[in-house]
Amino acid sequence: MLLVSTLIPVILGIILGHIVQGFRKIFGTGVAALLLLLGWNIGQG
Known part of the structure; x- marks a missing residue:
């Protein structure tokens, strides 16, 4: 379920x-920060 909650926004x-x-x-500059947060989210599961 965690993987689904991560992949839907992506x-x-x-x-x-x-x-x-x-x-x-607008959002192109924040991609690096989002990848860091997504990696953290997947790693916590």
């Missing part, structure tokens, strides 16, 4: 990033 972000071009500019 998949939604990928979909929104391809649909709306403005999301790439």
